[in-house]
Amino acid sequence: MTSTVQRGGARSMGASLLDQVLAETLDPAYAQAAARKVAAAKSSAVPTESDPAAATARTDRRRARVLVVLVMVIAGLLAAITYDQAAAGAQGRAQVREALLGDIHRETATAEGLTGQLDRLRRQVNRTRDQALRTTAVGQRALDQLAAAEQGAAAVPVTGPGLLVTLANAKPNADSDPVGGAAETDPNGLVRDGDLQLVVNALWAAGAEAVGINGQRLGPTSAIRFAGEAVLVDFNPVTNPYEVSAIGDPDTLRDNFLASPEVGALAVISESYGLRFEFAKEKDLALPAASPPELRSAAVVPGVPATDQEPGG
Amino acid sequence: MIPILGLAVGIILGLVFDPTVPLWLQPYLPIAVVAALDAVFGGFRARLDGIFDAKVFVISFVSNVVIAGLIVFLGDQLGVGAQLSTAVVVVLGIRIFGNAAAIRRHVFRA
Numbered sequence: 001m002t003s004t005v006q007r008g009g010a011r012s013m014g015a016s017l018l019d020q021v022l023a024e025t026l027d028p029a030y031a032q033a034a035a036r037k038v039a040a041a042k043s044s045a046v047p048t049e050s051d052p053a054a055a056t057a058r059t060d061r062r063r064a065r066v067l068v069v070l071v072m073v074i075a076g077l078l079a080a081i082t083y084d085q086a087a088a089g090a091q092g093r094a095q096v097r098e099a100l101l102g103d104i105h106r107e108t109a110t111a112e113g114l115t116g117q118l119d120r121l122r123r124q125v126n127r128t129r130d131q132a133l134r135t136t137a138v139g140q141r142a143l144d145q146l147a148a149a150e151q152g153a154a155a156v157p158v159t160g161p162g163l164l165v166t167l168a169n170a171k172p173n174a175d176s177d178p179v180g181g182a183a184e185t186d187p188n189g190l191v192r193d194g195d196l197q198l199v200v201n202a203l204w205a206a207g208a209e210a211v212g213i214n215g216q217r218l219g220p221t222s223a224i225r226f227a228g229e230a231v232l233v234d235f236n237p238v239t240n241p242y243e244v245s246a247i248g249d250p251d252t253l254r255d256n257f258l259a260s261p262e263v264g265a266l267a268v269i270s271e272s273y274g275l276r277f278e279f280a281k282e283k284d285l286a287l288p289a290a291s292p293p294e295l296r297s298a299a300v301v302p303g304v305p306a307t308d309q310e311p312g313g
Numbered sequence: 314m315i316p317i318l319g320l321a322v323g324i325i326l327g328l329v330f331d332p333t334v335p336l337w338l339q340p341y342l343p344i345a346v347v348a349a350l351d352a353v354f355g356g357f358r359a360r361l362d363g364i365f366d367a368k369v370f371v372i373s374f375v376s377n378v379v380i381a382g383l384i385v386f387l388g389d390q391l392g393v394g395a396q397l398s399t400a401v402v403v404v405l406g407i408r409i410f411g412n413a414a415a416i417r418r419h420v421f422r423a
Binding site: 021022025026027029030031033034037061064065067068069070071072073074075076077078079080081082083084085086 | 373404
């Protein structure tokens with residue numbers, strides 16, 4: 001490759017620019033300096049050793065050599081520092097990641113502990129309440145009503161036969177690009193909140209007495225929502241595969257479920273996008289209690305003396 | 314030979330002493346290294362071509378590093394820092410490749 005400069009007049013500016021970049025890989029200043037040196041050597045007489053001009057030229061050359069070495073040292077320093085920075089950056093990122101993971105685990109453990117404490121306290125409150133109510137006839141009636149309401153509000157765990165519907169994301173395509181780390185998944189192959197809502201609603205309509213997703217009981221106010229790529233049930237994330245268990249008479253459940261037009265539509269959709277959509281009759285399904293809704297309003301039970309209402313009593 | 318030793322000494326010094334670089338300078342380091350590489354390869358090739366000139370080498374090195382940094386700085390200020398970095402790396406990369414090919418032809422005669 002030569003360092004000749006092509007200055008074609010007819011060429012467009014972009015093409016000549018590219019030509020220049022491709023052809024002129026060596027700084028033309030080197031050629032110019034060499035030409036200057038040749039011209040200077042021609043014009044001046046042959047220098048002798050005793051010539052003072054030759055002596056200054058020699059010291060100049062020595063200084064130039066030192067400068068070159070210095071510049072090379074700087075280049076090496078630059079490269080090493082940059083390498084260090086990059087390595088330290090990667091290490092720092094790993095450390096930060098680990099610290100964040102630790103934080104997540106710790107906070108999750110704390111949250112679990114608090115949930116357990118809440119459950120314990122709630123049970124204690126319920127037990128105390130039951131004891132207090134059982135002493136009077138009015139209280140006993142209220143307790144019976146409460147038990148029925150709790151059944152409806154999914155506040156008590158249930159077991160029984162039922163239907164287990166499984167929805168799962170499509171398997172990643174075999175011919176999808178495996179290079180690049182993060183596998184790009186087709187968003188059409190993911191189960192969406194709407195699909196789960198549809199299945200759950202169809203199960204309720206089919207006569208399910210209790211419904212849960214991945215062991216999370218659905219109460220009357222439970223929401224199935226989508227946040228980013230995760231499906232949230234009552235703000236708790238549930239992950240693929242989604243197992244919707246419905247407790248009720250398996251045969252009627254299955255017949256009504258299959259007769260529902262929405263389920264037929266979902267079956268077609270999952271067929272075309274490769275989603276897994278199955279159901280099975282189960283003899284024994286167990287669902288825990290749903291997280292009870294917050295108490296927002298309370299009223300005095302008529303007929304109960306108001307003396308019981310003292311706080312802390 | 315001595316310049317190559319200088320390069321090695323610089324690398325070792327940098328790795329051993331691990332100097333800290335001010336934070337505002339850090340984004341420009343990689344691009345400065347690419348620019349420095351370009352100047353070093355150019356100098357090496359000129360040496361093999363027999364037209365090496367110390368003054369040209371030093372000036373090209375310093376100006377390469379400073380201008381590459383300045384372009385990226387300007388790009389950062391204008392919001393096109395990443396694109397301008399790419400442009401600098403592409404141009405310098407082409408030059409490094411060209412010079413490396415010339416060096417290869419000199420060394421291996423192929």
